Amino acid sequence: MATSGTGNKPDTDDTGTAVSLENVRKTYQLGEPVHALDGVSLDISQGSYTAIMGPSGSGKSTLMNLVGCLDTPTEGTVVVDGADVATLDDRERTTLRGTTVGFVFQTFNLMPRLTALENVALPQLFQNVGRGERRERARELLERVGLADRADHLPNELSGGQRQRVALARALVNDPALVLADEPTGNLDTDTEDDILELFAEFHGSGTTMIVVTHERHVAERAERIVHLLDGKLERIEELGSANGAERDDVDGGEREGGNSAERDGTVGADDGSSSANASGGASH
Numbered sequence: 606m607a608t609s610g611t612g613n614k615p616d617t618d619d620t621g622t623a624v625s626l627e628n629v630r631k632t633y634q635l636g637e638p639v640h641a642l643d644g645v646s647l648d649i650s651q652g653s654y655t656a657i658m659g660p661s662g663s664g665k666s667t668l669m670n671l672v673g674c675l676d677t678p679t680e681g682t683v684v685v686d687g688a689d690v691a692t693l694d695d696r697e698r699t700t701l702r703g704t705t706v707g708f709v710f711q712t713f714n715l716m717p718r719l720t721a722l723e724n725v726a727l728p729q730l731f732q733n734v735g736r737g738e739r740r741e742r743a744r745e746l747l748e749r750v751g752l753a754d755r756a757d758h759l760p761n762e763l764s765g766g767q768r769q770r771v772a773l774a775r776a777l778v779n780d781p782a783l784v785l786a787d788e789p790t791g792n793l794d795t796d797t798e799d800d801i802l803e804l805f806a807e808f809h810g811s812g813t814t815m816i817v818v819t820h821e822r823h824v825a826e827r828a829e830r831i832v833h834l835l836d837g838k839l840e841r842i843e844e845l846g847s848a849n850g851a852e853r854d855d856v857d858g859g860e861r862e863g864g865n866s867a868e869r870d871g872t873v874g875a876d877d878g879s880s881s882a883n884a885s886g887g888a889s890h
Contacts, residue, residue, distance in 0.1 A: 621650070621651050622648050622649065622650055622651065622684075623649050623650060623651040623652075623653070623685070623686065623782060623783055623814040624647070624648070624649040624672050624683075624684070624685055624783065624814075624816075625647075625648045625649075625682075625683075625684040626645055626646055626647045626648075626668075626671070626672075626681065626682070626683050626684075627646050627681055627682045627684075628644055628645075628646055628680065628681040628682075629642050629644070629645045629646070629671065629678045629680070629681035629682070629683060630642055630643055630644060630645075630678060630679050630680040630681055631664075631667050631671065631676070631678055631679050631837075632679045632680075640837050641664050641667040641837055642664045642667050642668060642671075642678070642837045643664075643836070643837040643838050644681075644838065645664070645668070645681075645834075645837070645838065645839050646681075646839070647832065647839060649814065649816065650814075651782065651812075651814055652809075652812050652813070652814055653814055653815075653829055653830070654805075654806075654809045654814075654815040654817075654827070654828045654829045654830075655815065655816050655817070655828055655829065655830055655831075655832060656816075656817050656818075656819055656824070656825035656826075656827070656828035656830070656831045656832070657669075657816065657817070657818045657819075657831075657832045657834065658818075658819060658820070658822075658825050658831055658832070658833050658834070659833060659834035659835055659840075660835070662836075663834040663835050663836060663837065664834045664836075664837040664838075665818045665834055666787065666818070667837075668834070669785055669787055669816070669818055671683045671690070672685060672706075672783075672785060672816065673702060673706050673708060673785050674690050674693075674698045674699075674701050674702040674706060675702070677690055677691045678690075678691060685701060685705060685706070685783070686701065686705045686782055686783070688701055703728065703731055703732060703779065704732065704779060704781070705781055705782050705783055706781055706782075706783050706784075706785060707775075707776030707777055707778075707779065707781040707783070707784040707785070708776055708784075708785055708786075708787075709769070709772050709773055709776045709784065709785070709786040709787070709789045710772065710786075710787055710788075710789070711787060711788035711789060711791040711792055712792070713760070713765075713768045713769060713771070713772045713792075714772065715760040715768060715771060715772060715775075716760075717759065717760055717761065718759070719759075719760075720756065720757050720758060720759060721747060721752060721755050721756050721757070721758050721759075721760070721763065721767075721771045722740065722743050722744065722747065722756040722757065723743075724760070724771055724772075724775055725743035725746055725747060725771060725774045725775045725778050726739040726740055726742070726743035726778065727775065728775060728778050728779050729742060729743075729778055729779060732779060742778055743756075743774070743778060744756060746774035746775075746777055746778055747771070747774055749774070750770040750771075750773055750774045750804060751770065752767060752770050752771065752774070755767060755771075764797075765792055765793055765794075765797065766793055766794075766797030766800060766801065769789065769790075769792075769793060769797070769801055770800075770801070770804070772789075773789075773801070773804060773805075773808075777808060777813070781813070782813070782814060783813070783814045783816065784805075784808065784813055784814070784815050784816070785816050785818075786805070786815070786816070786817045786818065787818045788818060788819060788820070789801060789805075789817065789819075790802065790819070790821065790824055791820075798824070802824065802827050805817070805827065806827060815828070826845060828845060829844075829845055829846045830842055830843060830844050830845055830846065831843040831845065
């Protein structure tokens with residue numbers, strides 16, 4: 606993958622695939638087998654903005670854990686930034702996760718005894734970045750999210766919205782190609798939620814691939830497409846960028862509605878009887 610000279614994000618002329626899942630199954634043995642994901646195939650292009658929706662138990666968190674290199678599939682392949690996650694050892698997965706993926710959580714997950722600046726700088730410590738460079742980069746990110754004047758404050762001295770801004774800055778400090786946000790606005794009021802979503806749009810505009818899990822329809826509609834999961838299966842992909850707002854439904858045999866949206870992106874292909882809308886975050890069964 607072509608990368609910029611200073612970070613991990615692809616150059617703007619690189620339109621490859623950031624994440625690819627092929628026939629992914631994740632099964633947990635809880636007395637009886639529980640199929641958290643059941644045959645999911647999904648491609649997400651570099652620089653895209655995808656929302657993932659579905660009821661509790663639909664497989665959203667499992668999908669995020671796999672894409673975030675926190676887990677490996679029971680069957681199938683998960684490729685992140687060109688690497689097949691299941692073939693990596695623990696150290697290699699940790700390195701991939703630290704350099705390529707940024708995480709934003711509903712509960713912020715900030716270190717309570719570290720200042721905002723120290724929290725943002727923390728991921729760089731594990732990348733062996735020098736102290737001066739860490740602090741400079743952290744200040745740059747805090748300024749970008751509007752918290753330069755809160756750099757020396759502890760998390761308990763910040764509002765919920767401010768803490769989520771710190772968490773977003775921390776997720777971006779290593780210039781990741783991919784940001785995964787799990788219910789990032791769940792604990793925020795309406796005004797603060799809008800501010801955070803505006804920041805997501807800003808960073809997406811700068812080339813970061815955004816994947817957001819949410820229960821909220823209005824949050825999902827900020828994305829370019831919505832992936833709907835149900836009972837561990839990919840139910841449908843809703844293309845918000847198309848002029849008529851058409852949905853593309855998965856049908857047995859690999860057929861889909863809304864072909865114009867995929868053709869618009871020039872990404873429809875066939876492989877063993879199934880089609881895949883690669884650059885638009887499409888799916889195949």
